[in-house]
Amino acid sequence: MLRRRDVAWRIVGAAVTFAVSIALVAVVVLLSVIPRVTGGASLTVLTGSMEPTFSPGDVIVVRGVSEDDVCTDVGIGDIVTYFPRPEDPALVTHRVVGVTVGAFDDGTSCRLVTQGDDNTAADDPVSPAQVRGRFLYRFPRVGLARQWALQNTDVVLAALAAWVVVALVWSGLRPSRTRVVVQTQTAHDADLLRESGLAARERRVALREAELGIARPGGRSGGRPAEHVLPERP
Numbered sequence: 001m002l003r004r005r006d007v008a009w010r011i012v013g014a015a016v017t018f019a020v021s022i023a024l025v026a027v028v029v030l031l032s033v034i035p036r037v038t039g040g041a042s043l044t045v046l047t048g049s050m051e052p053t054f055s056p057g058d059v060i061v062v063r064g065v066s067e068d069d070v071c072t073d074v075g076i077g078d079i080v081t082y083f084p085r086p087e088d089p090a091l092v093t094h095r096v097v098g099v100t101v102g103a104f105d106d107g108t109s110c111r112l113v114t115q116g117d118d119n120t121a122a123d124d125p126v127s128p129a130q131v132r133g134r135f136l137y138r139f140p141r142v143g144l145a146r147q148w149a150l151q152n153t154d155v156v157l158a159a160l161a162a163w164v165v166v167a168l169v170w171s172g173l174r175p176s177r178t179r180v181v182v183q184t185q186t187a188h189d190a191d192l193l194r195e196s197g198l199a200a201r202e203r204r205v206a207l208r209e210a211e212l213g214i215a216r217p218g219g220r221s222g223g224r225p226a227e228h229v230l231p232e233r234p
Contacts, residue, residue, distance in 0.1 A: 039064025044143030049116030062133030079135035
């Protein structure tokens with residue numbers, strides 16, 4: 001019973017480890033690899049202007065949009081990330097609620113009208129030069145953990161180092177287990193073993209007698225019979 005329980009726990013542990021590994025790889029791919037490939041970024045939401053679409057603490061991923069493609073690639077209903085003012089490095093991610101088409105002084109052919117889903121007023125018109133990306137997907141509340149980790153790098157590294165040490169110590173202290181297979185022997189199996197042993201013994205005796213040329217009672221020897229010479233009488 002203990003052995004079966006141990007095997008069951010090993011299977012559960014392996015399954016959990018595999019699932020966690022797959023989840024971590026997926027998160028890394030979705031938060032880092034895809035944004036890099038698409039020329040975008042992963043951003044942490046700081047305000048509630050787009051609730052309930054996404055909330056503060058969420059991480060959103062946007063793909064890059066070139067200035068030349070904004071007027072043709074972005075339409076009403078899309079969510080875009082842009083710089084609100086040239087001197088303001090903070091990015092804003094709002095929904096496009098209107099598009100104004102025309103010839104503008106900067107040589108572009110459109111202006112985007114954006115507004116937060118939770119806001120009551122539209123933003124200032126957005127030029128294609130201000131747009132940095134188009135919304136793809138989000139991870140709820142992941143931004144809070146990421147922001148905390150970035151602000152407490154020493155704590156995160158210390159925790160990882162402690163986890164590695166504990167794992168190594170635990171693997172070294174675990175006693176090695178020897179697997180013992182116990183096979184139940186029935187009376188029939190015992191008779192078969194005894195009969196096979198007697199048969200093997202008889203074969204060895206017969207071979208030995210054949211080598212010595214000894215005839216067995218009721219039969220012939222396995223070798224050449226001995227020659228007997230009678231002495232001559234005077």
